[in-house]
Amino acid sequence: MGRRFALDFAMQFVIVGFIAYVFALTFGTLIPVLLCGALAATNAAERAHAAELRHVSFFAMPLFGRQLARAHAIAPVLGALAIPLGYATGSAVRGVPLGAQTIALLIVATIVAVLVALSSVFRDGLRAALYVGIAIGAVVTIALSALVPEHGLEIALTLAVVEGFFALRAFGETLARYDPV
Amino acid sequence: MIAIRACGASFSSDGEEIVAPFDLVVRKGDVALSAQPTPRAASIAARICAGIVKPTTGSVYVGDYETRLQPPQAKRFVGFVDVDGFDGDAHAFRNETAFRADVWGVDARAAHARAEAVFAALGNGDERHRRYARAIALALVPDVIALVLDQPSRRIFDRVRAFAPLPAIVRTRVGAVATPDPIPELAPAAL
Numbered sequence: 001m002g003r004r005f006a007l008d009f010a011m012q013f014v015i016v017g018f019i020a021y022v023f024a025l026t027f028g029t030l031i032p033v034l035l036c037g038a039l040a041a042t043n044a045a046e047r048a049h050a051a052e053l054r055h056v057s058f059f060a061m062p063l064f065g066r067q068l069a070r071a072h073a074i075a076p077v078l079g080a081l082a083i084p085l086g087y088a089t090g091s092a093v094r095g096v097p098l099g100a101q102t103i104a105l106l107i108v109a110t111i112v113a114v115l116v117a118l119s120s121v122f123r124d125g126l127r128a129a130l131y132v133g134i135a136i137g138a139v140v141t142i143a144l145s146a147l148v149p150e151h152g153l154e155i156a157l158t159l160a161v162v163e164g165f166f167a168l169r170a171f172g173e174t175l176a177r178y179d180p181v
Numbered sequence: 182m183i184a185i186r187a188c189g190a191s192f193s194s195d196g197e198e199i200v201a202p203f204d205l206v207v208r209k210g211d212v213a214l215s216a217q218p219t220p221r222a223a224s225i226a227a228r229i230c231a232g233i234v235k236p237t238t239g240s241v242y243v244g245d246y247e248t249r250l251q252p253p254q255a256k257r258f259v260g261f262v263d264v265d266g267f268d269g270d271a272h273a274f275r276n277e278t279a280f281r282a283d284v285w286g287v288d289a290r291a292a293h294a295r296a297e298a299v300f301a302a303l304g305n306g307d308e309r310h311r312r313y314a315r316a317i318a319l320a321l322v323p324d325v326i327a328l329v330l331d332q333p334s335r336r337i338f339d340r341v342r343a344f345a346p347l348p349a350i351v352r353t354r355v356g357a358v359a360t361p362d363p364i365p366e367l368a369p370a371a372l
Contacts, residue, residue, distance in 0.1 A: 056233065056261075056263050057263070057277075059233045060256060060261040061256065061281075062253045062255075062284065063253055063256075063284065064253050179233075179235060180228065180233060180234065181192075181224075181228065181234055
């Protein structure tokens with residue numbers, strides 16, 4: 001598990017870093033946020049990952065849904081941080097270093113995308129895809145709110161905290177209702 | 182003391198009845214059998230008894246806790262062993278033991294010692310047998326009042342019954358006829 005997690009992290013870091021290196025001059029602030037959010041959402045909703053999280057042993061534990069949600073979210077959130085960090089590194093290598101505010105925006109957008117998309121791993125088909133869509137929608141709202149002149153970053157961060165909180169709550173509800181048959 | 186009590190518990194999915202309504206009363210030290218027509222039904226019946234799956238109709242109690250209303254409280258007192266057992270090596274087994282000790286609030290060293298002792302008593306067999314034995318050892322890390330075994334082999338089931346103190350045991354198997362009542366297969370003698 002540890003080796004695979006490290007490999008996934010490194011691969012994401014390198015791939016996104018390469019994308020940033022190639023496109024850093026043409027991408028502004030909005031596109032990297034959307035890119036990081038979309039990649040994080042689709043990665044968190046990956047089916048192999050879903051099969052692992054659905055393992056019956058988790059549901060045999062005397063844990064509430066909210067506790068399981070926090071436990072399930074830690075690894076995907078940490079793993080997804082490779083995406084914004086990779087982008088920031090690739091962009092800096094290209095000679096277009098990102099500002100601290102932009103990096104903060106990338107990180108919170110990624111975390112929110114993961115938290116929303118995690119609810120999709122306990123659903124199949126269209127309903128699973130819907131949660132990925134909602135995750136990308138949440139990232140769009142964060143990116144757009146950051147464009148507000150004056151206090152744009154503060155608004156975006158506040159929005160991210162609210163969206164992240166409700167996403168984690170919703171994930172906990174999903175886990176509490178889920179029957180591993 | 183009644184460890185597990187099921188009253189008219191059943192499970193349906195998409196309008197199809199998978200587990201027919203069944204009643205079950207198992208006391209500490211008793212052994213009960215739930216025979217189901219298919220492997221899937223047997224696994225779901227085991228999950229219902231362990232409070233992991235909510236029954237579509239009826240209710241299941243583990244101790245005093247209703248599994249639909251108080252699932253975490255009910256799961257605290259029941260050990261569940263899936264049909265596939267524990268699919269991990271010795272290192273993963275130690276990690277899982279520590280994790281369970283933390284979740285159940287059990288002393289980690291004592292949990293390791295108990296898990297190793299249980300595995301040593303049960304684990305002599307092929308790979309499938311060892312996986313199942315590891316899962317039983319993990320299920321017995323906390324001090325449970327009931328142990329739910331999903332389709333155990335006869336060999337491992339016979340060895341489990343030699344443990345003391347014996348919790349209530351519910352086991353499932355694939356068979357033609359569902360048994361509504363517990364079958365006292367063996368009194369816990371000479372434990």
